[in-house]
Amino acid sequence: MMNGRTVKRYREGNITAAFGADLLLQGTTTIPNLLLRLYRHLDINDEEMILLIQLLRLQVEEKDLFPSASTLAACTAQDVTRVQQNLNRLIEKEVLAVTQYYDESKDQILSGFDFEPLLEKLSEIWASIRVKEIERTRSLLEKRPLETRAQDFALIIRAFEQEFGRPVSPMEVEQIRQWAEELDHTLVLEALRRAVLMGKHNFKYIDSIILEWKKNNLRTVEEINAYDAKFKKRRSGKHPPSKVDERKKALLKTLYLS
Template structure:
């Protein structure tokens, strides 16, 4: 084979296949034939041919033309791609768009991320009671258990923030549920939704404290949330 021919093949370039698609096409309801056909359509679109025919696709697959045409119809019906009208240089025509596929991948990713977050939340919720008992050095009283339950189920405090508020109380040397409840109340009232925002909020509040009190709190690394009352 001539060297020039080999170089010509390599110069045809490559195509990027989204890893999310490669790893999750079966979860989207695609089989291998549909997946490979989509990759070929994507390749044609990237090369400037936005409306490849079943004949063109079949020439690159082991499937006959009629099966490729059937796959095209199924993918359109299942909403993995669509046909759009477009105009180029004054000439109107049609083209394939894989935008529906990318949107399905994004929704799958967001759903899986949401599911992971829920699982993390459930895991931390189940550990919170033992975390509190460990920090307090004793079993929680029935009232404390009920309070913790209210924070989670009725007031919908993020378990991560509850744990962060517990840490604030430990650092401040004020190990009681009233103090922790006040921290959570102030955070919620001021739109604090993450540990990072809680830290930022604490810094802002400290800046508005009297200088002597602020110096004491900065040195100790703590803040008396009950002073907010």
């Protein structure tokens, strides 16, 4: 052990393998892709971004909540003065803050850097970009020829009447119109198809399917199928209940029935 770290004994003549083993032992620092992609929108330059990455690493790896400028300088190509200047700028931009943390093991209050302002600003930038994407999508849909949109809507109405075996009511027509304005017509037809396969010939069930897709930002049939595949994989990975669990359930059932 060195400085609280686990160090593998070096085996002579196998430097590549030793490097690989040490690479695994040292762990990794997770940097959100959104941050890497959008940090320019936060008015963060490359030097400041490197500091943020090192601050994240030191918090996770070293449990150092408030590293000194000299510690950060040793991790970067910046000298102590430059590090301090960049830290001050990050705080002035309200990207980084200094706050108080409670150390339970030592029962004391410690100062430390806080990334909450960074995440708040990042979420605002993300939301702004998403709004623009939605507006762009709506604009493109509105530019489609009225005749084409009318044909799509008529296709959906016919599909519903065929599957339900009856004409749709005026209220149901308005519900379908709302779905068609929010989603591509192929997704409305896909939701109908899935409801029919489940024997659920009602609008409430179809609406629950569409709400689930909207909540998970699924915009195409391909994305929906990929989402379903991941969900099934997660479910199949869960262990079936043990015999002990089944016995407990049976015992509880007898208690409630007695």
